[in-house]
Amino acid sequence: MKLRLLVATLALLALGESAQAGLLRFDNPDPIAIDPGNVATYTEAGFALSSQAADFLLLDNGAGDGMLVGGFFGAGPVTLRAAAGGLFSLLSLDFGYFDLGDPPGLLAITGLLNGQQVALQTLSLGALATVQFDSQWASLSEVMFSASSGFQLDNIAAVPEPGGLAWLGLGLTGLLARRRPQP
Structure with missing residues (x-):
């Protein structure tokens, strides 16, 4: 689960950086x-x-x-x-x-x-x-x-504008990760 979250976060960061x-x-x-x-x-x-x-x-x-x-x-x-x-x-x-x-x-x-x-x-x-x-x-x-x-x-x-959307997605990913119980 943590690996999927890390991959999703890196993908969103890459998308945010592409909107220069x-x-x-x-x-x-x-x-x-x-x-x-x-x-x-x-x-x-x-x-x-x-x-x-x-x-x-x-x-x-x-x-x-x-x-x-x-x-x-x-x-x-x-x-x-x-x-x-x-x-x-x-x-x-x-x-x-x-x-x-x-x-x-x-x-x-x-x-x-x-x-x-x-x-x-x-x-x-x-x-x-x-x-x-x-x-x-x-x-x-x-x-x-x-x-x-x-x-x-x-x-x-x-x-x-996609860069702004990527950062929004990154924030939502962080919120979802925080809601999940840690083993």
């Missing part, structure tokens, strides 16, 4: 895939960004320093999801204005859970800056980025 933060840096980016429905998708660090084709571009300066650029005239939102599905938390990102011929505008970041808005932050676009997100940006199924002008994103930090 993903960092989308867009450095030396892979190609963007475009499906027959004209939806463009880019996948990195366990997360996928998607939008209608040509609504965003990945730029790389050739020295391994890249960024995502969006906000083209009439462009729809760019959506971030966990590539394998499921919930995730948005931790931080770098953002700024990208000159597409229009003056700097606003960037709206919307957190969704199963299609319902649960978080919203509007940022003024200007020089490259970093924004940190609080606990209302946890347990999201997707995040949408839309802007009234050209914008750039970089260093998007997010973490999938």
Whole structure:
């Protein structure tokens, strides 16, 4: 019995450790895939960004320093999801204005859970800056980025939720072990 409990505990710890933060840096980016429905998708660090084709571009300066650029005239939102599905938390990102011929505008970041808005932050676009997100940006199924002008994103930090579930399972395993009479 103790051996089974030890094996279950180790398995839960391993699962918890596998849910590490993903960092989308867009450095030396892979190609963007475009499906027959004209939806463009880019996948990195366990997360996928998607939008209608040509609504965003990945730029790389050739020295391994890249960024995502969006906000083209009439462009729809760019959506971030966990590539394998499921919930995730948005931790931080770098953002700024990208000159597409229009003056700097606003960037709206919307957190969704199963299609319902649960978080919203509007940022003024200007020089490259970093924004940190609080606990209302946890347990999201997707995040949408839309802007009234050209914008750039970089260093998007997010973490999938299974790690939290693994720690909950570990706690429940400990409680069950405590309830069992010791021989």
